Amino acid sequence: MSAHLEEADALFFSSIEKRLYQPASPQEVSQIETCLQELQRSDKGWNMADVLLASEDANVRFFGALTFTVKINCNWDSLKEAEYNEGPLVVKKLCTALVAYFLRSSASWERCLLHLICSLSEGEPVNYDLMMAEHYDVASRVVTSLEAPQLMTAVWFATTLVEEVGRTSSESRLTHRFHDRLQNNLADFAQLLRTIMTLPKPESNMTLVEESIKCLQIWVVYGHGAWDDRSGQMQLTPLRALIPYTAPALWDQHLFEVAADSWTEILGTLGQFFPPESMEHLETFLTGPNAQDLLSLIVKGDYEPDARAYSRLLLAYGEVKLTDLARQSHTAKGIILIDSLMQLLAYDGYAGAEDDICTPAMEFWQAYAEFLIDEGHETDDQMEPWVGSARQYLLRVLERCWSKIRMPSDDTYAQWTSEAKGDFKVFRIDVVDLLQSVYALFGASILNNLSNLALDALQRQMWLHLEATLFCLNALADSISDEDIADATLLTLFGSELFAAMTNGAIDVPSKTQQTAVSLIISFASFFQRHPQFLLPMLNFLFVSIRTSAVAAVAAKAILSTADSCRNALVPEIDALLEQVHNLLLAEEVESASQERIFGAIAAVIQAVPSEEQKIWSLSKLLAFVERDVQTCEEFAEYQALAVAEEKGLCALRCLVSIGKYVREPDDIPINLESKPVSQDELYVATIWTSSQDRMVNDMAKIAGALGTDNGDVVELTCQVIRTGFRESFPGPFVFSPRFIEDYVISTSLRSPRLEFVLDTAGAMLSAHTRAGTTRIDLSATRFLVHLFQLITEMEYNPTNEPEVSSSCIDLASKYVPHYLHVFLLNPEYRKHVMDFMLFTIRSMQCQEIMPRRSAVLFWTGLFIRYDVKADTQLALHKILEQYGPLATQAIINNIGGDAVRSELENWANPLRQMVSTQIRSKQWIKDALFSDTFPSSKVGDAEKKQFLEQVMQ
Numbered sequence: 017m018s019a020h021l022e023e024a025d026a027l028f029f030s031s032i033e034k035r036l037y038q039p040a041s042p043q044e045v046s047q048i049e050t051c052l053q054e055l056q057r058s059d060k061g062w063n064m065a066d067v068l069l070a071s072e073d074a075n076v077r078f079f080g081a082l083t084f085t086v087k088i089n090c091n092w093d094s095l096k097e098a099e100y101n102e103g104p105l106v107v108k109k110l111c112t113a114l115v116a117y118f119l120r121s122s123a124s125w126e127r128c129l130l131h132l133i134c135s136l137s138e139g140e141p142v143n144y145d146l147m148m149a150e151h152y153d154v155a156s157r158v159v160t161s162l163e164a165p166q167l168m169t170a171v172w173f174a175t176t177l178v179e180e181v182g183r184t185s186s187e188s189r190l191t192h193r194f195h196d197r198l199q200n201n202l203a204d205f206a207q208l209l210r211t212i213m214t215l216p217k218p219e220s221n222m223t224l225v226e227e228s229i230k231c232l233q234i235w236v237v238y239g240h241g242a243w244d245d246r247s248g249q250m251q252l253t254p255l256r257a258l259i260p261y262t263a264p265a266l267w268d269q270h271l272f273e274v275a276a277d278s279w280t281e282i283l284g285t286l287g288q289f290f291p292p293e294s295m296e297h298l299e300t301f302l303t304g305p306n307a308q309d310l311l312s313l314i315v316k317g318d319y320e321p322d323a324r325a326y327s328r329l330l331l332a333y334g335e336v337k338l339t340d341l342a343r344q345s346h347t348a349k350g351i352i353l354i355d356s357l358m359q360l361l362a363y364d365g366y367a368g369a370e371d372d373i374c375t376p377a378m379e380f381w382q383a384y385a386e387f388l389i390d391e392g393h394e395t396d397d398q399m400e401p402w403v404g405s406a407r408q409y410l411l412r413v414l415e416r417c418w419s420k421i422r423m424p425s426d427d428t429y430a431q432w433t434s435e436a437k438g439d440f441k442v443f444r445i446d447v448v449d450l451l452q453s454v455y456a457l458f459g460a461s462i463l464n465n466l467s468n469l470a471l472d473a474l475q476r477q478m479w480l481h482l483e484a485t486l487f488c489l490n491a492l493a494d495s496i497s498d499e500d501i502a503d504a505t506l507l508t509l510f511g512s513e514l515f516a517a518m519t520n521g522a523i524d525v526p527s528k529t530q531q532t533a534v535s536l537i538i539s540f541a542s543f544f545q546r547h548p549q550f551l552l553p554m555l556n557f558l559f560v561s562i563r564t565s566a567v568a569a570v571a572a573k574a575i576l577s578t579a580d581s582c583r584n585a586l587v588p589e590i591d592a593l594l595e596q597v598h599n600l601l602l603a604e605e606v607e608s609a610s611q612e613r614i615f616g617a618i619a620a621v622i623q624a625v626p627s628e629e630q631k632i633w634s635l636s637k638l639l640a641f642v643e644r645d646v647q648t649c650e651e652f653a654e655y656q657a658l659a660v661a662e663e664k665g666l667c668a669l670r671c672l673v674s675i676g677k678y679v680r681e682p683d684d685i686p687i688n689l690e691s692k693p694v695s696q697d698e699l700y701v702a703t704i705w706t707s708s709q710d711r712m713v714n715d716m717a718k719i720a721g722a723l724g725t726d727n728g729d730v731v732e733l734t735c736q737v738i739r740t741g742f743r744e745s746f747p748g749p750f751v752f753s754p755r756f757i758e759d760y761v762i763s764t765s766l767r768s769p770r771l772e773f774v775l776d777t778a779g780a781m782l783s784a785h786t787r788a789g790t791t792r793i794d795l796s797a798t799r800f801l802v803h804l805f806q807l808i809t810e811m812e813y814n815p816t817n818e819p820e821v822s823s824s825c826i827d828l829a830s831k832y833v834p835h836y837l838h839v840f841l842l843n844p845e846y847r848k849h850v851m852d853f854m855l856f857t858i859r860s861m862q863c864q865e866i867m868p869r870r871s872a873v874l875f876w877t878g879l880f881i882r883y884d885v886k887a888d889t890q891l892a893l894h895k896i897l898e899q900y901g902p903l904a905t906q907a908i909i910n911n912i913g914g915d916a917v918r919s920e921l922e923n924w925a926n927p928l929r930q931m932v933s934t935q936i937r938s939k940q941w942i943k944d945a946l947f948s949d950t951f952p953s954s955k956v957g958d959a960e961k962k963q964f965l966e967q968v969m970q
Contacts, residue, residue, distance in 0.1 A: 653723065
């Protein structure tokens with residue numbers, strides 16, 4: 017039968033059977049039973065029983081078991097010989113049928129395993145009640161009389177029994193009953209296993225022993241979860257007593273893999289409760305010749321099944337006996353066992369791609385290192401005899417790891433699968449964790465060893481060896497708390513020919529080595545701040561590395577972070593740095609993202625230049641580099657090569673953003689609390705920076721002209737350029753005149769792309785002039801307000817027409833509270849517009865669009881707060897709240913009452929809290945809103961509303 021037909025049968029059979037257990041009339045039940053009986057007697061009955069036994073429904077599985085019983089009794093002769101001679105298939109299906117019966121009637125079939133064994137022994141079903149009354153003794157009367165096929169059937173039944181019980185829901189009350197019933201079969205199972213494991217083991221019994229070992233494993237794992245220490249007793253004792261019977265299988269080449277995997281699972285399950293006798297057997301095996309032969313295969317990279325099973329068993333033993341292994345590391349047995357664990361890392365193959373044993377081995381050694389750290393032996397005088405030898409193993413393991421984290425050649429790496437690359441990366445991360453733990457034990461000696469390895473690899477130009485060492489040094493950057501210890505090592509390393517050798521054009525240095533060296537520079541950036549004499553050779557290396565595409569991004573990041581943190585030390589080298597940039601751009605060997613970072617790096621150094629004239633000259637040269645991209649943008653746009661034009665134009669704008677961020681004073685400059693605020697006239701008066709500003713404004717206009725004013729990326733980046741100067745307190749190159757910013761903002765309309773970014777820029781400008789030490793910009797605030805009113809007019813006062821723009825308009829209005837409230841409220845010319853805007857915010861709270869709703873809630877929350885403003889402004893605000901407060905309250909209460917989703921309720925509670933604490937008439941407003949005809953929920957009665965009102969007003 018094809019797979020499709022079998023699937024159709026499965027759906028058909030199970031659907032009919034499930035209908036039998038659903039509510040129905042007697043006539044329908046009778047029809048279903050008749051249909052099922054006909055199917056049982058048909059040729060499809062065998063297939064039907066097989067399908068039903070695989071169902072997730074216990075009722076369906078039970079009917080499958082009954083169907084098997086019917087077919088065996090009535091239609092056995094209809095089976096083809098090939099079908100019932102297909103090995104264990106039919107017997108296993110019968111076992112599944114019997115287990116399904118157990119799950120339905122376990123109350124009357126407690127000793128199911130004994131019943132099956134007795135029936136197999138008698139060759140016919142034994143009366144269960146008679147068997148229980150006569151107290152059958154499994155050991156003396158039954159088990160020993162069974163033949164191998166009968167024993168195999170009993171083992172399959174025992175296996176299926178515990179597997180099916182284990183699948184039952186842990187939340188079901190029946191499950192606890194199954195646990196107890198299964199425990200009643202424990203002694204019978206134990207006798208069955210003992211009998212099998214003491215049989216002679218010719219080839220004919222090997223499969224029986226294998227299945228028995230697997231069965232024991234399943235029972236132990238199940239029993240540990242179901243019975244361990246229930247009722248205050250160790251219920252696993254009979255199972256633990258069986259484990260030693262399986263020990264001889266470890267020395268049997270035919271049984272080893274099964275036995276090793278079984279013991280591995282049992283070790284992981286029982287842990288310290290593993291039988292002492294079996295632990296001795298295991299240690300004897302692991303220190304014996306058989307284990308050493310398997311270990312030699314692993315060292316050679318021959319990962320045959322037995323060798324893999326051995327490695328899993330050894331690691332499971334190591335996990336359980338870790339403490340004893342460390343404390344006995346100086347004994348003969350301990351040396352063999354720990355050496356064996358260390359040899360799991362001995363194969364030269366690459367982790368993940370060729371060696372998958374080393375990764376679980378690393379988990380053991382990480383745990384081993386953490387144990388030694390927890391022991392906390394501080395000095396040699398306090399150290400117990402075993403500690404020294406135990407620690408030395410970690411150094412040997414690190415040596416092995418260092419050889420295994422070496423990168424492959426580019427060609428080899430390219431052939432790996434993504435999974436192999438990921439596994440190799442994970443192994444390197446594991447080595448980092450181990451290295452950091454070992455450093456906690458050995459300290460500076462680890463750094464010295466790594467430094468020596470790096471210098472040796474550098475001298476011999478073994479670049480992948482060097483990469484592995486630099487990778488390890490990089491891993492320790494966060495672990496070194498003593499700068500003197502770090503400097504002692506880094507002075508030797510960075511004072512060598514490291515940077516010179518890697519910038520030698522005649523030497524082919526792998527990109528991965530360059531990349532790791534760059535990462536090391538970033539990690540130890542503070543070293544170069546303390547030792548600026550190494551800055552130039554290091555930067556030369558970075559500028560060379562940036563020409564390699566695989567390294568460019570991280571090299572540019574390193575140049576930026578170095579220049580930012582060492583800007584003062586690099587001031588004398590500003591001309592050399594500008595020349596480096598010129599050469600890079602001339603050779604067209606730098607990508608856009610890297611160019612942005614480099615321009616930011618140069619800007620950071622320019623900021624530190626003490627002479628204003630030198631600062632202007634250096635910035636002028638840097639802007640000239642930007643203007644080359646602007647010119648290229650215009651040229652390609654003229655020839656309709658718009659993709660290249662856009663790339664160059666956007667790159668120029670991003671470079672301006674980067675320059676603006678880093679040419680301003682760094683955040684860690686101390687603030688002079690006694691300095692007087694710079695007035696608006698002083699901040700924006702024509703200065704020595706005017707020429708630079710005019711050039712940047714001209715550049716932005718050219719890019720917009722070439723790429724079009726409808727280019728959203730141009731609009732967004734232009735806003736970012738403008739905003740870089742908002743944090744400045746003194747005149748600077750990016751402190752653009754308010755008039756320029758105002759004109760840019762009000763030049764937009766509802767059709768402008770990224771309008772929300774423009775409005776946010778206006779809001780950011782207002783916020784920048786509300787900080788302490790700044791002056792107000794009332795004229796700009798007025799022009800922005802007029803533009804805001806024009807926009808909501810274009811939207812026809814409907815926030816759902818343009819939800820994002822509506823939200824930004826309301827957010828901009830929120831910036832007027834409280835410092836520009838006088839601009840917002842006191843101009844009689846705009847009174848009607850203010851009234852329209854207030855209604856606009858109330859409509860926003862009532863609409864279904866999330867963004868304007870949230871913005872309006874925040875606006876009213878701020879408006880309800882009491883501020884210390886001038887009397888005329890306070891009076892105007894009071895009138896606005898008196899007029900629109902009730903409407904706003906109605907919108908807020910309606911949302912709390914059912915219009916808002918539960919996750920938004922906290923947001924709606926905020927304006928309510930502020931209103932109650934500041935508005936005298938808030939109680940009346942809330943009461944009117946609660947009992948209004950527009951209240952959204954009819955399920956809330958008057959009593960609940962009154963109770964809510966009282967609670968809110970408390």
